[in-house]
Amino acid sequence: MTNPIELRADCTRCAALCCMAPSFDKSPSFGFDKPPETPCSNLDGEGRCVIHADLASKGFPGCVAYDCHGAGQRVTQEIFGGRSWLAEPQLKPPMTRAFMVMRRIHELLSMLTAAQALPLDDGERQGLNALQNRLQPSNGWSEELLSTAPIDDLAAQIHAFLRSLKRHVSP
Ligand code: SF4
Structure with a gap:
């Protein structure tokens, strides 16, 4: 199966989800505690970070390091049709x-x-394709499908599969 899914973040098509949805704790990575499902107090009313240019120096290197891998724009556009919280x-x-x-x-x-x-062998490549397909339902993801996705099981299977490929990356 080809992989047309964007795996790179495009903040211009996202509703600032990474600054609202996850929680973070005051730490060397973040300047204060933020509960989940709560807009960061550094976010302006249009979804822009008011300290974006100085995140690391202002105590938020965790925001610089965070990567949604393209999930933000996908949820905003594909699951919610461009609507925004x-x-x-x-x-x-x-x-x-x-x-x-x-x-x-x-x-x-x-x-x-x-x-x-x-350099995967045929069996490994088939295994990889099968796992990719499980992450890409034929009719796409919906709110309902996401809510019942066995994501912990999938993650465990994928991590085990990736560990099985270790010989390809070890010296
Ligand atoms: S500090 Fe800025 S980038 Fe980090 S969560 Fe808050 S608004 Fe978003």
Whole structure:
């Protein structure tokens, strides 16, 4: 199966989901505690970070390091049709739920995509394709499908599969 899914973040098509959905704790990576499903207080009313140019120096290197692997724009555009919790605050819970699962799906897809470059044998390549397909339902993801996705099981299977490829990357 080809992989047409965007695995690179495009913040211009996202509703600032990474600054609303996840929680973070005050630490060397973040300057204060933020609960889940809650807009960061550094976010302006249009979904822009007011300290974006100085994140690391202002105590938020975790925001610089964070990568949604393209899950943000996908949830915003594909699952919610371009709607945003910024204009419709009632969307915070469902957008959070969808983003937190989609972010894991895209992280797993990114790892499998990287593994495609390894010199896999036929069995390994079939295994990789099968796992990719499980992360890409034929009719696409919906809110409902995301809410029942067995993401922990999928992640465990994919991590085990990737560990089985270790011989391709070890000296
Ligand atoms: S500090 Fe800026 S980039 Fe980090 S979560 Fe808050 S608004 Fe988003």
